[in-house]
Amino acid sequence: MRKAVSSWDEAAFRAVATRHWPGADRVLPRLSRSADRGLLWFGIAAGAAVLGGRPARRAALRGAASLALASATVNTIGKRSVRRERPLLDVVPLVRRLARQPITTSFPSGHSASAAAFATGVALENPGWGLALAPLAASVCFSRVYTGVHYPGDVLIGAALGAGAAFAVRGLVPTRRQLAPPARPQADAPALTEGKGLVVVANPGSGQRLTERPDVVEPLRSALPRAEFLTVGTRPDASGPSLEEALEEAADRARELGGALGVLGGDGTVNAAAAVARRHGLPLAVLPGGTRNHFAYDLGIETLGDACRAVECGEAVAVDMVRIRGGMERDERWFLNTFSVGAYPELVRIRERWASRIGAWPAGILAAVHVLRTGRPITVEINGRRRRVWTVFAGNCTYRGLGAAPVRRHDLADGVLDVRIVSAGRLARTRLLAAALTGGIRSTPLLSTARLRRLRVGGLHPGAHFAYDGETAPVPGGLTLEKENEALVVYRVPTGL
Known part of the structure; x- marks a missing residue:
């Protein structure tokens, strides 16, 4: 033989x-x-x-x-x-x-x-x-x-x-298709055949992807021919409504049709749409179109095709949101992914400044190096306790992965804030740089963690900023973070697809 x-x-x-x-x-x-x-x-x-x-x-x-x-x-x-x-x-x-x-x-x-x-x-x-x-x-x-x-x-x-x-x-190492979908609260949402009843707000200025592919809405029109689209103006001289105006108009139209609000953009755009969808009582369809799309990925939506299948099948879940309250009633924001004060907000500001020139990923690395070379720890009150820290991180629900920069979430409705604090101390700068470059650091005495429903952050210096879902804003005195369980209904990839 x-x-x-x-x-x-x-x-x-x-x-x-x-x-x-x-x-x-x-x-x-x-x-x-x-x-x-x-x-x-x-x-x-x-x-x-x-x-x-x-x-x-x-x-x-x-x-x-x-x-x-x-x-x-x-x-x-x-x-x-x-x-x-x-x-x-x-x-x-x-x-x-x-x-x-x-x-x-x-x-x-x-x-x-x-x-x-x-x-x-x-x-x-x-x-x-x-x-x-x-x-x-x-x-x-x-x-x-x-x-x-x-x-x-x-x-x-x-x-x-x-x-x-x-x-x-x-x-x-099982593939994503092998893993069972995480247990999340099922929610009612209409199945929108060919997108009928879906009103999508597209933000061409979101992250880097849409600006590189301005025709990204066209495949959506083909996949969901009965959906309606609104495009946001990105410059003062550009045609089209602002993001806030477009979202309100789209929400009103979606309620009239008995459908859903859709959003095509990055995490910051999705954040704004989530607040509007919650206020109007509408399900939200997240169409990944930004640089990172963390929230969409945690829903199992990695491509526009995934989002289209989710909308047409009508499978949805209820997810948590976190309310950020300032010193006055009008100082209110929401986040779906993460909140932070300290080194990270400055990193975000510098990254966004450089991203349009060299790309988001290289800009993030260079911004991390710049911030950690020139930055200093901050003094902050955390639930009334004064501490010297490099950064305070709070995630909406528990993140997997060790360190100050966790990777992703398995459950988007677990009812807790995932709080991680990198204290100032020996080699803290080096360890934070490692986190920025590798996406996580191993647990050390400098890193403390907690699972909370409410977090109070205060005592920050004038001019300090906080970051939430990739956006930054000045700190209006003290801030209070509060969980709202199952506050938003979102479409997700149907089980088995």
């Missing part, structure tokens, strides 16, 4: 070598070299991480982890277990051969394992992106036979090992 398989393998290798493949001589050898040491795949992963959103970064990370596991398996076990010699190159045309021939054994193909692992890992996170990568991965696999460095059997087994590595990674 082994001899028969070997004969087939050699015959298939010879058939590929002796056949003329139009145009392949210039492409496949270069493609094969580009995949050396996984450089092609790591380059794609890096590009997706920098240019894409959170779903792209997650798919890139899963693909890279799958590749790393496949490469380690092939090089430590595969090649040492079966020491198969490389094919003879006498039948391979000179133009196809690699300038630098590999010196390791032939079985299995490491390049094929890496290609299959990366493409399969991405596909497990996002089937559409994986399908797009499949032709490239298959071409890399075939190039190893075409250039004469592997038998077809080496390639097939290598690809199988790579796919297996991707499934092994999924077993250790």
